[in-house]
Amino acid sequence: MYLVVGLGNIGAQYENTRHNVGFDAIDLISDKYNISVNRIKFKGVYGEGNIGGEKVILLKPSTYMNLSGESIIQAINFYKISNDNIIIIYDDVSLDVGRMRIREKGSAGGHNGIKNTILHLGSDSFPRLKIGVGQPKNDMVNHVLGKFSKDEREILNKVLEGSIEAVEVMIKSGVTEAMNKFNGFIVNASK
Template sequence: MYIIAGLGNPGKEYEGTRHNMGFNVIDNLASKLNIDVLKLKFKSLIGEGIFKGEKIILQKPQTFMNLSGEAIYDIINFYKVPLSNLIVVYDDKDLDVGKIRIRKKGSAGGHNGMKSIIYLLNSEDFPRVRVGIGKPDGDMIKHVLGRFNDSDMELVNSALSNASNAVLDIIENGVEHAMNLYNGNGTCGL
């Protein structure tokens, strides 16, 4: 079993913001896999499905970004899933728009949602897929809670698709394979 958690903030006012890239990847995966992510459980919206014979749960924490760890701790604790089978997807200001980066483990890198998860799980040892939102020109909060320019949307849509494919590749072929395939320039011909 795999849990794929996409980070974001709940509510209409946050839809389409840079900080909700994790939610957007979950939506993309849900569409590809024909999974409804509508059930309210574990302080999250979740949906269950099967991919390549493996049960997967798509998760969108509804706790707001800074408390993402609460929702992820609850679901991990309930299902007793090893952390290697938790894949967290989130936005990254240190990556250019359109780029993705896969890591087997690592620090929060200043991301408050990841700080919460690492703190509550008491571990950095779980795979993650970071989706680039670009560096802010000014205020960080305005940047992450702002929306992409129309000129960026082609890159954003490509990144969403690549991040979704990367998650599926992690499940099917392992983290190392996905890192080799996607970490060069953030794109792949899949």
């Protein structure tokens, strides 16, 4: 069994912002695999289904970004899921728009949602899929809570489509294979 978590903030004012690309990815994954994410529990909204022959829980925490770990740990404890079978999808300002990166473990890199998740799990060893949202020109908060330009959104939508396949490869074939296949993934405006 796998737990696939998309990080974001609840509320209409946060829709389509850089910080909500994790929610966007979960929405696309739920559509592709016909998994309704509409059940309320674990301080979030979740759904159960199958991807690649494996039972999967899709989760969107409702705790707001900085407390994401509170939701994640509740789902982990309820389903008895090991850290190796958790996939967390979130925004990364150190990656340009058009890129994604998969890692097996690592620091929070300044991301408060991941920092809180590491705190609650007591470990930084869990797979994650980082989606590039570009570096801020000025203020970090305004950047991550800001919306993409039309051109950036077109590029991002292609990356989000790629994230569906990346999650499936992580589940079916493992993180290493997914890293080999997707860590060079780049979408340019011209493509």
